[in-house]
Amino acid sequence: MSEPAIRIASMNKYYGNFHALKDIDLTVAPGEKVVICGPSGSGKSTLIRCINRLEEHQSGTIAVMGTVLDDNVDHIDEIRRDAGMVFQNFNLFPHMTVLENCTLAPVLARKIDRAEAEATAMKYLERVKIPEQAHKYPGELSGGQQQRVAIARALCMSPKIMLFDEPTSALDPEMISEVLDVMVGLAQEGMTMVCVTHEMGFARQVADRVIFMADGEIIEQGSPAEFFNNPRNERAKAFLSQVLGH
């Protein structure tokens, strides 16, 4: 079997005395789409943020595309270039145009020629269906457009994995589908994806595996069909009845 895209083994994370992530074991195969869900405070965002060292874990192993995440800055940088991330609040750089947002990291971190980086950026902006906004500033775009730019910006680094941290939670309802459409397209092209999301329709449609977390632990995991139709754990049942109930 080939090297897994992400391998997490007996990983623990503490905030002071608070045990935020408990003994996490998780392996994501190349091309696999994993959806992480669970009640708020269950540690799902913390888990995904540990993968690219936005949060530091205290024990256990995390490896991305074979690179082990340790204190070596080169390893951290390598993992961050392999794993693109999309945030809940978009986090576009407000002082740069959309195009500059998309070319900054390729030019600086990947040392790609500016013209080439701009061509790549335009390609991805077309893919997320907003090439005409390339010379605007993020503040001039709607939330849904900003999030699509954020996805394009991450893709411009040619990541091998995409991490989504509640990408639709800050959006107005009518803008959610335009972002999910882009994510579905990405999934269909075979991108390895880890998504923290409450969009259960999305999970049913694209996920290979659904992971349910509570209190910093992975409580249940399985195929979407198993998980949605036949949850075994009581807390998963309660959670599902809440998010699917209406």
Next chain:
Amino acid sequence: MSFAADFPKDSAFNKAKARYFATPTDAVVSALFAAFAVWILWSLANWALLHAVFGANQRDACMATEGACWSVVSTRWRIVLFGLYPFEEQWRSAIACVVMVVVAALSCVPWFWSARRLPPLWIAGFAIFYVLMRGGWFGLREVTEQNWGGLSLTIFIFAAVSLLGMPLAIVFALLRRSDLPWIARTMALVIDVIRSLPLLSIMFTFAIVMPFVLPDWAIGDKLYRVIVGYALFFACYQAEIIRGGMQALPAGQEEAAKALGLTYWHRIGYIVLPQAFRNALPPTINQFVITFKETSLVTIIGFFDVMASGRAASGNADWNFATIEMYVFVALIFFVFVFTLSRYGAYLERRLGVGRR
């Protein structure tokens, strides 16, 4: 407000009527203040223009009038601008001064805002200034720093302090928010200690005490020691201003930059500092204005800046009755520089679109 709505026409007359003469009390107060303002302006015009003496060397005419004696300015302006600089060499000081102002003006133009253009511009500016002022080369007579003075000295000190102080402030601000607690705390302590000292005492220490402490090769001229001390003081204040600008940034900005694989220096240079400076622009301009005005304190350690030179120019037996006129002239010089600075700040604020987000 409903009162204003009664006047359909938005004419200046109606607006004035609505704003200043809405009720009888309003009308009385407005009329009183208008009369008072007119009286002040009239007295001022009488003194400054109508009964004033303008020409050079007209001390006797000055004594005879109750108006302003601008004659003191037209007779002795060279002292204000050039201080103790030798009279026949003052053209050098004038050119040096103009060079500095031009360099400062050029560096306000966005085209120069790059690491490849700004440093050479300022190095060239300071080099020309130094060669012209100090002399000793190219057949120019040597004039030591002790004899520099007037406006050229003020501008030189201001430019040097800003240029040394700003990079230092950035370094201080970055150290202050270091992840390593002992670095952050040490920096915080240094900043707090220097900020708690009066600028005067810092200048005094660098001018008078430092020569006893430093090795001979590092002493340099008193002027440069004072500039270094002042730059340190500037940097501590400016560092806190920059830190404030950094704290206004959402944490997500740096996280997004990290997630894109940008290195520390790229994150600082492209994401954090540009936005921090934009956030901190108004207090930064404020800091420059204060710094320009406080250059006058160098008089305490024996330098004749534009302020001290003005006092000296009207301080002799012939002209000491016209001190006020001389101070007005010096105030005008300060006003021109400070007002330009604040207008430039306003332009920057519009250009950087502070409100945009």
